[in-house]
Amino acid sequence: MSANRKLPDGYSQVDLTILQIDTVVDFDIYTWPPQAALPVLYRSKDLPFLEENRNRLTETQSGEVLILEDQSPRLTAYIERNLDRIVADPGIASKDKARVLYQTSLHLAKDILESPGAPEMLKRSEGVVRSTIGFILQGKDSFHWLLSLTSYDYYTYTHSVNVCTMGLALADQIGIRSQGELMDFGVGAIFHDVGKTKVSPGILRKRGPLTEAEWAEMKKHPEMGLALINPQSPFSNDSKAVILEHHERLDGTGYPAGKKDSEIHRFAKVAAIVDVFDALTSKRAYKDAIGSYPALKEMKEAVGTHFDDYYFRKFVILLGK
Numbered sequence: 001m002s003a004n005r006k007l008p009d010g011y012s013q014v015d016l017t018i019l020q021i022d023t024v025v026d027f028d029i030y031t032w033p034p035q036a037a038l039p040v041l042y043r044s045k046d047l048p049f050l051e052e053n054r055n056r057l058t059e060t061q062s063g064e065v066l067i068l069e070d071q072s073p074r075l076t077a078y079i080e081r082n083l084d085r086i087v088a089d090p091g092i093a094s095k096d097k098a099r100v101l102y103q104t105s106l107h108l109a110k111d112i113l114e115s116p117g118a119p120e121m122l123k124r125s126e127g128v129v130r131s132t133i134g135f136i137l138q139g140k141d142s143f144h145w146l147l148s149l150t151s152y153d154y155y156t157y158t159h160s161v162n163v164c165t166m167g168l169a170l171a172d173q174i175g176i177r178s179q180g181e182l183m184d185f186g187v188g189a190i191f192h193d194v195g196k197t198k199v200s201p202g203i204l205r206k207r208g209p210l211t212e213a214e215w216a217e218m219k220k221h222p223e224m225g226l227a228l229i230n231p232q233s234p235f236s237n238d239s240k241a242v243i244l245e246h247h248e249r250l251d252g253t254g255y256p257a258g259k260k261d262s263e264i265h266r267f268a269k270v271a272a273i274v275d276v277f278d279a280l281t282s283k284r285a286y287k288d289a290i291g292s293y294p295a296l297k298e299m300k301e302a303v304g305t306h307f308d309d310y311y312f313r314k315f316v317i318l319l320g321k
């Protein structure tokens with residue numbers, strides 16, 4: 001595809017490596033030959049995408065094809081369905097995998113916040129979390145690629161993804177190796193703030209300090225989160241602990257239950273560290289983002305009272321790697 005032609009309205013570009021061999025692609029694929037005024041339909045939707053298709057397109061289209069913008073939700077769903085394969089594909093660079101994974105996670109987090117109780121959300125989260133674990137375990141570059149993509153503008157959905165991604169890397173760093181445990185942690189992390197959808201937006205976006213009544217409402221979000229997911233799907237107790245206990249502090253001054261060190265689930269202690277780190281390093285309407293180093297310095301003051309010492313040290317090592 002010629003680099004100096006402006007993409008016609010209504011089309012978007014897709015990297016060919018995303019299209020996995022022998023999958024059914026449920027959107028139309030267009031090419032845009034140099035001599036053509038407009039893109040040309042290459043392959044109708046719902047046909048399997050074969051190796052010969054990819055080879056031919058790679059030769060003639062320099063690695064990119066077009067799809068209709070109004071079919072892009074199908075591309076998003078296709079990527080989510082095939083994320084495991086994309087992440088495992090040796091033909092895709094880590095940097096590109098990280099981008100696809102992060103975008104897919106953001107999309108999922110938005111959907112979760114829109115309908116946290118929808119039955120398919122647990123299954124979809126498990127898929128994305130499994131791919132994130134697979135990617136992080138590919139090596140230290142993976143996490144840094146993900147970290148480099150982290151949005152510094154704070155929204156609950158970006159925050160949910162950042163807590164999930166950084167939390168999984170920290171969980172791995174502290175030696176949680178069981179796939180089941182990592183899955184439970186990751187699912188809990190991506191859902192950890194769903195209860196904020198029940199907190200009034202005025203409180204969430206307030207620039208100044210919260211009044212006592214507003215704080216009381218804010219502090220309900222872990223329990224409200226649990227209530228939102230509880231009736232529908234079989235979340236594990238480990239996942240639920242991340243949602244319920246991520247604001248507890250070792251010295252018992254946290255919420256909602258004021259639990260102390262040994263009473264707090266270790267997954268919630270991991271989540272607490274990345275949760276605060278992401279909040280400090282993100283930009284809000286009422287505050288600028290601060291860098292990683294000042295954030296860690298500030299957090300260090302609360303080690304032993306808020307944060308677990310060992311997990312915190314592992315987090316510092318993780319970021320410094």
Ligand SMILES: [Fe+2]
Nearest residue numbers: 192193246247
């Ligand atoms: Fe929270």
Ligand SMILES: [Fe+2]
Nearest residue numbers: 159192193275
């Ligand atoms: Fe949070």
